[in-house]
Amino acid sequence: MGRLDRLMANGAWLLTHLEALVLYHPYGLSDHSAMQLVSSPPFPSGPKPFKFFNAWTLEESFLPAVREAWAMNINGSAMFRLANKLKTLKVVLKKWSRGVVGPMQDNIQQLRRSLEAAQESLQRDPLNSTLISRETRERILYKSLLSREVSMIRHKSRQN
Numbered sequence: 345m346g347r348l349d350r351l352m353a354n355g356a357w358l359l360t361h362l363e364a365l366v367l368y369h370p371y372g373l374s375d376h377s378a379m380q381l382v383s384s385p386p387f388p389s390g391p392k393p394f395k396f397f398n399a400w401t402l403e404e405s406f407l408p409a410v411r412e413a414w415a416m417n418i419n420g421s422a423m424f425r426l427a428n429k430l431k432t433l434k435v436v437l438k439k440w441s442r443g444v445v446g447p448m449q450d451n452i453q454q455l456r457r458s459l460e461a462a463q464e465s466l467q468r469d470p471l472n473s474t475l476i477s478r479e480t481r482e483r484i485l486y487k488s489l490l491s492r493e494v495s496m497i498r499h500k501s502r503q504n
């Protein structure tokens with residue numbers, strides 16, 4: 345695994361592309377790993393439209409967040425209660441997604457680094473069973489989080 349996989353961006357670009365992230369694809373059997381830069385346009389001014397990501401439902405903390413929002417005691421007609429619960433749910437999910445999905449992108453970078461470290465150790469000592477299982481574990485972790493992220497991005501690009 346080479347050390348050439350770096351992308352550079354200047355501060356101005358980063359500030360206007362806060363949602364940009366770099367995806368590294370697992371190298372599989374190749375000695376090269378594909379990189380993908382996912383950028384998005386600068387944030388529009390004004391309130392951001394609410395977007396729901398299917399991948400949210402895979403998060404452990406998703407259902408408790410929904411339940412909490414839905415359990416709110418609101419009085420009024422059925423229509424009024426429904427409208428208010430939906431509004432509450434929207435606010436709760438916006439908050440929840442900032443707390444969960446943001447760190448997920450950091451976790452991907454972190455897991456990628458752990459995977460690289462595990463693979464480098466394994467390359468130095470290819471028959472070590474401890475290192476073999478460590479590499480396998482790191483690869484599964486990395487791939488599962490990556491696929492969650494990718495499904496979110498697909499969902500997002502369909503909506504844009």
Ligand SMILES: *[C@@H]1O[C@H](CO)[C@@H](O)[C@H](O)[C@H]1NC(C)=O
Nearest residue numbers: 415416417418419420425428
């Ligand atoms: C809804 O109505 C019930 C009974 O009329 C009352 O006890 C409760 O405090 C009300 N809840 C809210 C949020 O207004």
Ligand SMILES: *[C@@H]1O[C@H](CO)[C@@H](O)[C@H](O)[C@H]1NC(C)=O
Nearest residue numbers: 465469471472473474475476
């Ligand atoms: C395998 O690698 C680990 C971590 O580097 C090391 O602690 C352990 O002694 C190695 N096992 C063998 C059998 O070489």
